[in-house]
Amino acid sequence: MTTPANPVVARVDGLGKAFGTGGNTVTALDAVTLGIRRGQFTAIMGPSGSGKSTLMHIMAGLDSPTSGRVWLGDTEITRLSDTDLTLLRRRRVGFVFQAFNLVPTLDIAGNIVLPFELDGRRPSADEQAWIDGLIDSLGLRERLRHRPHQLSGGQQQRVAIARALAPRPDLVFADEPTGNLDSRTGREVLALLATAARGYGQSIAMVTHDPVAASYADRILFLADGRLVEDRTRSSAEEISSFMLAMERAA
Template sequence: MEITTTELGLAARVQQLTKTYGTGEGQVRALDGVSVGIRRGEFTAIMGPSGSGKSTLMHIMAGLDAPTSGRTWIGDTDITGLSDLELTILRRRRVGFVFQAFNLVPTLDAMGNILLPFDLDGRRPSALERARIDGLVESLGLGSRLRHRPHELSGGQQQRVAIARALATAPDLVFADEPTGNLDSRSGREVLALLQAASREHGQSIAMVTHDPVAAGHADRVLFLGDGRVVADKPHQSPEEIAAYMLAAELGTAAAVTA
């Protein structure tokens, strides 16, 4: 009998995940036999140099892309063989997303954007969900901005709306893809503190792809990818420790190439 993802204490996991692009001599192996889990209630940072496979891993874990081989679970659901429609419904109900570019709908106000997952699902929030949303709006400081459209909000406020939208359905997992990439340093720190609080105070499972050691320093765990493989799995690290590891890894790669 197979042990479930939940029994392993994981929100999501992949097993022997491989992803290749192209054929023949031009083939690129973006992921090479990766097996890893995102622990429930933890804030995990996924790091690595450009081309290491970190974004590909996140996209496959979130059901946005299909692997060449291997298996992927969200909770106890094996999503590997699901149809596009089944994946769309699963993402809408059980996965939250926070993107670098915010990805808010420009014609909707802040509350309309927060409620978008429910509208797409053809339903209204339950009383419990409404209370959760009200709590998110308050904790994110959005109360006076709910009737503003995205162009009337600062970058930091837009990302707060995106975080509220991602957390509104209490998803199994939130994927954050370079969430501070378009923000100034102060707004970036605020957004990272909010994600950290969602994990520590509310048990939200978060996986964040980033190249920024300061951002990764907010995480409980840091996964380092290199050449499509997980090359290190470390508990909380300071930004200085992360930067030193990244530099050493890149120097090591350069040394290997020139040797």
């Protein structure tokens, strides 16, 4: 469980992002300041165009801000070179996508250890023990020699979660991770993400439009027109829906 003593693993200060120039400028983020603590499962919500995906991309080093500063741990990533950003993402950031993004030519075992292969090394004994624990806890032991197309959507997303957690990253970003799943399987995946945060101390930031998905998070950030308008602790799906509806009426 997250406590105030848990260290901040990622933060942004005065973050701004604009697209276009002159009269065609669109402000995607406007002076956003926030931090994410270790072991915290954070949902990022907001209407389409609110800036939630832009925020995730900048915090993950996939895009650069127009203004403000970004840190991952003690590393300010705002002015890192492309090469350094690539290394940082590979070693310290995990990703879980709506479309799974598994490599079809690799078996499940190969997909899970892909971050290590990309880093040019094999898992250490300690890392392999961690990976073996993930494989067992995610129910993938009997599927390791299968290819992604031989698995259900829920099983593929479990593989994606195992791959994201395998290197023990500072932060895992999940972009609509249940978008391609039926509701029952989606709930199972959300429970796994919550367990990763509360049981393994993993920090997770999930972009979602789904109040049910957000209700699994420890914390919910609401964006509107590029600004952080609400920062609340765990809430029910009904409470989240009501707040979202009020936001839309006020827009």
